[in-house]
Amino acid sequence: MTQTPSAEPSPARALHAQGVTKRFGAITALSSGRISVGKGEIHALLGANGCGKSTLCKIIAGTVSRDGGTLEIDGRPADLKSPREAEALGVALFYQELSLVPQLSVADNIFLGHEPRNAAGFVDRRRLIADTEVLIARFSAVAGSGFAAGTNVSRLSPDQRQIVEILKVLARNPSIIIFDEATAALDKRQVDLFFSILRTLKAEGVAIIFISHRMDEVFEIADRITVMRNGETVAEYGAGEVDRDTVVHDMVGKLADHQREARPPRPAGETPRLVVSSVSGGRLRDVSFSVAPGEILGLGGLQGQGQSAILQGLFGAEPFARGEVSVDGRPVRLRRPADAIRAGLAYVSGDRGRDAALHGRSIFENIAAATLVSERRRFVWPSALKPRFEKAAAGLNTKYAGMEAPIGSLSGGNQQKIFIARWLATDASILLLDDPTKGIDLGAKGDFFELARDLAAKGTSIVFYASEDAELLGLCDRILVFNSGAVTAELSGDTRDAFHLTRAAYGETA
Amino acid sequence: MSALRDSLRGRVWLVTLAALVTLFLVNLALQPNLLTPNVLKSNLTVFLPLVLVAIGQTYVILGGDIDLSVGSIVALVNVVTVSVIAMTGGETGGILLGIAAGILTGLACGLFNGVLIAILRFQPIVTTFATGIIFGGLALRVLPTAGLPVPAGYWRTYAGNVLGIPTVLWIFVFALLAIAFIARRPFLTHLMATGGLRTAAFQTGLRVGPIRIGAYMLSGLFSAFAALCLTGETASGDPLMGRLLALSSISAVVLGGTALAGGRGSAFGSLLGALVIGMISNVIFFAAIPFEYQTLTTGLITLLALAGGVLVSRR
Ligand SMILES: Nc1ncnc2c1ncn2[C@@H]1O[C@H](COP(=O)(O)OP(=O)(O)O)[C@@H](O)[C@H]1O
Numbered sequence: 001m002t003q004t005p006s007a008e009p010s011p012a013r014a015l016h017a018q019g020v021t022k023r024f025g026a027i028t029a030l031s032s033g034r035i036s037v038g039k040g041e042i043h044a045l046l047g048a049n050g051c052g053k054s055t056l057c058k059i060i061a062g063t064v065s066r067d068g069g070t071l072e073i074d075g076r077p078a079d080l081k082s083p084r085e086a087e088a089l090g091v092a093l094f095y096q097e098l099s100l101v102p103q104l105s106v107a108d109n110i111f112l113g114h115e116p117r118n119a120a121g122f123v124d125r126r127r128l129i130a131d132t133e134v135l136i137a138r139f140s141a142v143a144g145s146g147f148a149a150g151t152n153v154s155r156l157s158p159d160q161r162q163i164v165e166i167l168k169v170l171a172r173n174p175s176i177i178i179f180d181e182a183t184a185a186l187d188k189r190q191v192d193l194f195f196s197i198l199r200t201l202k203a204e205g206v207a208i209i210f211i212s213h214r215m216d217e218v219f220e221i222a223d224r225i226t227v228m229r230n231g232e233t234v235a236e237y238g239a240g241e242v243d244r245d246t247v248v249h250d251m252v253g254k255l256a257d258h259q260r261e262a263r264p265p266r267p268a269g270e271t272p273r274l275v276v277s278s279v280s281g282g283r284l285r286d287v288s289f290s291v292a293p294g295e296i297l298g299l300g301g302l303q304g305q306g307q308s309a310i311l312q313g314l315f316g317a318e319p320f321a322r323g324e325v326s327v328d329g330r331p332v333r334l335r336r337p338a339d340a341i342r343a344g345l346a347y348v349s350g351d352r353g354r355d356a357a358l359h360g361r362s363i364f365e366n367i368a369a370a371t372l373v374s375e376r377r378r379f380v381w382p383s384a385l386k387p388r389f390e391k392a393a394a395g396l397n398t399k400y401a402g403m404e405a406p407i408g409s410l411s412g413g414n415q416q417k418i419f420i421a422r423w424l425a426t427d428a429s430i431l432l433l434d435d436p437t438k439g440i441d442l443g444a445k446g447d448f449f450e451l452a453r454d455l456a457a458k459g460t461s462i463v464f465y466a467s468e469d470a471e472l473l474g475l476c477d478r479i480l481v482f483n484s485g486a487v488t489a490e491l492s493g494d495t496r497d498a499f500h501l502t503r504a505a506y507g508e509t510a
Numbered sequence: 511m512s513a514l515r516d517s518l519r520g521r522v523w524l525v526t527l528a529a530l531v532t533l534f535l536v537n538l539a540l541q542p543n544l545l546t547p548n549v550l551k552s553n554l555t556v557f558l559p560l561v562l563v564a565i566g567q568t569y570v571i572l573g574g575d576i577d578l579s580v581g582s583i584v585a586l587v588n589v590v591t592v593s594v595i596a597m598t599g600g601e602t603g604g605i606l607l608g609i610a611a612g613i614l615t616g617l618a619c620g621l622f623n624g625v626l627i628a629i630l631r632f633q634p635i636v637t638t639f640a641t642g643i644i645f646g647g648l649a650l651r652v653l654p655t656a657g658l659p660v661p662a663g664y665w666r667t668y669a670g671n672v673l674g675i676p677t678v679l680w681i682f683v684f685a686l687l688a689i690a691f692i693a694r695r696p697f698l699t700h701l702m703a704t705g706g707l708r709t710a711a712f713q714t715g716l717r718v719g720p721i722r723i724g725a726y727m728l729s730g731l732f733s734a735f736a737a738l739c740l741t742g743e744t745a746s747g748d749p750l751m752g753r754l755l756a757l758s759s760i761s762a763v764v765l766g767g768t769a770l771a772g773g774r775g776s777a778f779g780s781l782l783g784a785l786v787i788g789m790i791s792n793v794i795f796f797a798a799i800p801f802e803y804q805t806l807t808t809g810l811i812t813l814l815a816l817a818g819g820v821l822v823s824r825r
């Protein structure tokens with residue numbers, strides 16, 4: 001018997017998407033997405049952060065509607081209008097940001113929309129629990145404590161939630177499964193078990209798309225690999241016929257070196273403004289670094305590896321369990337945001353809605369919020385503060401009708417500038433930026449980066465996390481790469497480029 | 511203590527039950543004949559409308575929305591029912607027709623709210639505030655002034671017994687059965703998912719729009735039931751009936767441990783919450799508190815009962 005090499009996709013196509021395009025307002029998330037997966041094939045989808053992998057997956061799963069291109073499922077054109085329709089065709093998606101309802105139990109989440117019913121149409125609770133326990137049993141050895149069918153999802157740890165999302169996908173008995181960064185929070189033993197499940201599914205003929213952080217995983221499990229870059233599919237090969245450097249080069253492209261902006265070299269022997277030593281807690285494992293006055297430090301790596309946790313810890317929103325922080329040589333205790341504000345730290349998040357905006361309040365009140373805390377003000381004379389705020393906001397080239405206009409009347413980018421103005425008015429010496437440009441348009445992004453550079457030039461220290469690599473490379477003097485809550489590489493000088501950043505993010509030493 | 515808290519969390523209605531028992535004992539001390547069947551029955555008659563409206567309101571709130579129009583739905587159902595009965599003559603058939611018209615009116619109001627909010631994506635608070643004004647205006651159009659008595663057959667049945675058991679007790683038991691029925695349908699899980707995290711519910715393939723509309727229709731239905739009870743109690747039509755029911759029902763829902771943010775809570779808790787609100791006014795009445803302090807005291811006791819629930823559910 002002769003074995004044909006695995007270079008060609010298997011003839012039984014489960015899924016074929018071609019020329020898929022998608023825009024969100026001014027942002028082009030996909031310019032030409034293509035992926036083709038055979039039955040019983042594990043297909044890795046790779047690409048730098050923000051290149052459109054999740055968007056392509058959501059289009060296949062019916063959550064996001066495509067603007068153009070074709071999609072075929074089991075050889076038939078599919079025009080999906082909702083996740084429901086995709087599910088009816090056998091497609092199930094593990095959502096990168098999870099699709100679990102925190103208020104519901106593990107069992108309710110896993111079988112949501114597919115509850116076992118008795119003849120009268122009531123939920124058959126006994127079978128619901130029994131079926132859930134059968135599923136949980138597959139992970140029982142590695143799931144940790146407090147993981148039961150009746151537990152509320154809000155009380156589970158991040159890895160346990162990922163396991164629930166995996167089980168929820170499996171419970172649907174799909175014929176096409178997409179795992180969008182399903183192993184992000186899992187440890188080695190959990191990943192091994194997950195892979196053994198993938199191999200079983202593969203043997204059953206299920207088509208699997210697998211997006212992962214880690215090159216090792218990809219080469220361990222994948223049959224074929226598709227690489228995306230800037231919203232476009234740029235390469236496809238069999239996993240056996242390619243090496244890692246080729247894959248990383250395809251992910252990064254030839255543009256890599258042009259993206260790097262010249263930053264003046266840092267003077268040697270500066271005294272650091274912010275020193276973080278051995279902080280741990282939550283997702284973080286023993287993180288240390290320091291930032292000099294006027295320096296822009298980037299936090300890179302794949303999403304959710306602890307970058308936001310560091311920034312929120314520094315801001316006192318999610319205090320560290322262990323470790324020390326000092327500002328200008330003085331140790332500080334950061335147990336709540338007010339501590340951080342008084343120590344001269346400022347925090348701007350991309351989740352404006354959740355973290356920062358005082359909805360329905362005026363621009364004035366939104367700017368004032370931080371000043372009132374940092375100066376321990378109890379009484380406020382608006383007339384005295386207003387000129388100060390107007391000066392801070394004017395420096396940002398922000399368009400607004402007036403200080404009294406509601407915050408909601410501004411575009412996302414201008415809102416973001418108002419939050420920066422909030423901190424400029426407090427004279428913060430350290431600015432923490434937590435993926436600040438999420439969902440704002442390109443022009444506003446440019447202004448925003450201009451502002452950050454100006455502030456750094458005036459001596460403000462900036463710690464910057466971005467989910468898009470190009471932003472990090474464009475702005476930062478130095479980049480720390482995070483993986484699983486620890487710093488795994490530091491890039492500066494010659495190594496501060498897209499190639500090294502991608503390679504380090506995907507788990508290889510830079 | 512933390513173990514106790516753990517088991518209480520998610521069962522805030524236990525606290526509401528404790529408050530209810532306390533208020534009941536206080537009431538008993540102030541009013542020794544409380545336990546006689548007649549007094550119990552008249553209490554239940556007074557409490558029943560709020561109990562029913564609060565049950566319906568719970569489903570809307572569980573779905574992450576709110577219904578401020580319930581009071582006006584009650585008024586509209588009331589005037590529609592009495593008008594239909596008057597038009598068809600006071601026979602049993604006419605009464606049943608009036609009841610059916612009232613129930614359909616409640617469902618239609620709920621459907622209207624639901625379509626505006628879940629399909630056209632109007633903001634729930636403002637929308638139901640506005641539709642409340644519309645329903646109230648319609649009620650005035652149907653019956654401009656209070657009056658139009660219902661036939662004796664209607665209110666005698668309501669005030670009397672069926673198979674030896676007071677009608678109001680039957681209705682209360684049916685309300686409990688309805689809660690239990692709905693609690694065992696997949697709909698309730700889907701509704702709580704919708705109120706808990708709407709994007710997740712959508713991504714899971716639930717039909718979020720129809721689910722929210724269903725909740726508003728339940729609210730309209732239970733408001734209609736409440737209106738039919740009030741019609742039995744007052745024996746006539748009144749376009750201004752049920753003015754305070756919207757806010758009282760929301761208080762009852764919150765007292766019963768349902769989160770205003772949606773996704774967490776139970777209709778049974780709201781039923782207890784409504785009884786607590788009823789018992790508070792009883793206690794105030796029998797404690798011979800001077801008139802000018804009654805409202806103030808009601809507010810303070812309600813706040814106290816709420817604080818109990820907040821303390822156990824907070825981490
Ligand atoms: N709902 C959305 N609204 C606006 N922009 C979006 C949205 N979803 C994704 N994007 C943008 O589309 C691009 C691709 O994102 P995504 O598909 O999540 O990338 P990946 O999964 O490869 O990291 C990014 O620039 C992202 O900011």
Ligand SMILES: [Mg+2]
Nearest residue numbers: 053054055096
């Ligand atoms: Mg993604």
